[in-house]
Amino acid sequence: MNVAVIGLGKIGLTLAAQYASRGLSVIGCDINAALVESVNNGQCPVDGEEDLAERLTTAFRDQRLTATTDTAAAVATSDVVVIIVPVGLTGDQTPGGQMPDFTHLDAAVADVARGLRLDTLVVVETTVPVGTTRGRVGAALANAGHPLLLAASPERVSSGHIFRDLRTYPKVIGAIDEASWTKAEAFYSAALEAPRLLRVHDPETAEFSKLAEGIYRDVNIALAGELARYADAAGVDITEAIDAANSQPYSHLHQPGVGVGGHCLPVYPHFLPGDSGARLPLAARKINDGMAAYGVSKLEQALGSLKGATVLVLGLAYRPNVKEASYSSALLIDQALRSRGATPLVHDPLYSDDELAALGLDPVAALPPGHTDAVIVQAWHDAYADLDFAAFTGCKVVLDGRNTLDRARVEAAGVRYLGIGR
Ligand SMILES: NC(=O)c1ccc[n+]([C@@H]2O[C@H](COP(=O)([O-])OP(=O)(O)OC[C@H]3O[C@@H](n4cnc5c(N)ncnc54)[C@H](O)[C@@H]3O)[C@@H](O)[C@H]2O)c1
Incomplete structure (x- = not known):
């Protein structure tokens, strides 16, 4: 199985190393050319992530992981595309004025659309507002003329012990249809040692579960405060x-x-x-x-x-x-x-x-x-x-x-x- 990971940050690079360590063939895509170069030189650009440097060394040695700035070309050779670029907030600091900033996601999806094959599954792992996977990512890919295999599976790990979290937490997945689910199930079964794949009704439920998880913690800490x-x-x-x-x-x-x-x-x-x-x-x-x-x-x-x-x-x-x-x-x-x-x-x-x-x-x-x-x-x-x-x-x-x-x-x-x- 060939996998493209879009966004080689703290999470994306670690996911790429995880998939490679399970024997999948991974291409990491990032707009940061220096980052791409360091991965292609077998160097680990992230500090403090348990086991990452070792796994990257092995993946590099076994030629299971390469990196590129050419997302469309990487997507064109991939069975699965995992999107993990950030969605942050706009700079507006007025109370209630901060809005999701889709700049990175939209740019990444435009690149994915240029290379996407008919049978390739796209999974949005970035935490996003409810409806983004189907309504924004799906719509952009469909506009580019693609029938879709699409799912949302928000990443729940924390930096520092990502491999442990991937092994420990159920993987929540919501797909737009049965064909997308079947491919997502095959991919995550091969790519992770997760205790279980937790299928939810649709991408919106998967997106919402991650927001609920995070908001629960923030509210809980506020109460403690x-x-x-x-x-x-x-x-x-x-x-x-x-x-x-x-x-x-x-x-x-x-x-x-x-x-x-x-x-x-x-x-x-x-x-x-x-x-x-x-x-x-x-x-x-x-x-x-x-x-x-x-x-x-x-x-x-x-x-x-x-x-x-x-x-x-x-x-x-x-x-x-x-x-x-x-x-x-x-x-x-x-x-x-x-x-x-x-x-x-x-x-x-x-x-x-x-x-x-x-x-x-x-x-x-x-x-x-x-x-x-x-x-x-x-x-x-x-x-x-x-x-x-x-x-x-x-x-x-x-x-x-x-x-x-x-x-x-x-x-x-x-x-x-x-x-x-x-
Ligand atoms: N950091 C965490 O602890 C954590 C935990 C769970 C989930 N997440 C999710 O993962 C997302 C990414 O987090 P991170 O810590 O890896 O971010 P990061 O800032 O470390 O890395 C993001 C990477 O995306 C790249 N990028 C931006 N636009 C791109 C594009 N158009 N094409 C290709 N690459 C592009 C950047 O160059 C960067 O290398 C978060 O926004 C969040 O939704 C993060």
Whole structure:
């Protein structure tokens, strides 16, 4: 089976390596020529993805994976086309004004249409608004004169342990008809070790399941955030309370923190149409985006004032060990600190000083830093495991924005510990 994967990013490249490791013949397609070149040179352009470099080396050696910028040509030789280019949001920052941005998807589909054969299955794995696979992708391919084999199968994995997730999670698939399902079933049975293929009624149900999954988590974290604020007021430790609550099988509270970043959870609530009638998802977005300022206000209270204070933010990445800064809470923390007269510095071992500066941040190249009055933990990378706050000159307070540090260890370093709801 020949497979074309359109979009060789963190997810697409890993999917390509997965399919190749199952013996399929894979062509990865991307508009980024440097990325394509590195794959064709047997190099792994993604850091921190468990087992990816090894699988790429094997795929390269066995000639199971090549890459190209010529999507139409690759599609013309493929039995299955998997589309995994991003759909993000338009830049409009007004409340409720952010809309899905289909630029990359439309361009990719136009290229696919130029090469598509009659018997080739197209699967949309990108997370998309309900109706996109049939109404947008399907319509564009049909306009180009193609009878369609088409399905939606949103990718549910998380960066860092994608191969594990592919092995562990059922693969949700919704096809437009029986012929499309039959081909999708054959493809995913060959390409994955998934515990089961979970067929849903149609592509719309598959698309919606992924939105529901993401929005559930965002809303759940917002609830945890609001409970954490109350825990602070009531003098209760939220982590202990959540552990106790979750010991009953109907409670599944997530952990509060200084915000929710990444290009998934903050994005998907905006994929519901304005007239959906759903009020909670966007309310939760607001609450989650307010947690950065809430954390900073806790720090301000502890220090008395932030005017003139130097505050080191640990971790630009939206979560530990993943080089992805979209909608990172670090950016909101930086803004909140500046608006209170503090000087924020940012450290992240995954980013160069130039990359941090390009986002308008003041980088700290090495730890311990020079004088700093306080630290905010935004993403606790593995590289931070041995940090000793006693070596941080001037540091009086650590705000553990992820409730992840060992409180006793911070306090043993002579530094005050603050958490979110603790
Ligand atoms: N990152 C995650 O943790 C995650 C998890 C689950 C699902 N997803 C889904 O996967 C999508 C992609 O995520 P990612 O992390 O791989 O993104 P990414 O930004 O790492 O990679 C996207 C790739 O698509 C390429 N691209 C853009 N336009 C193209 C075109 N017209 N033709 C070919 N290639 C094109 C880009 O050059 C880039 O290499 C997300 O938008 C989301 O829907 C992501």
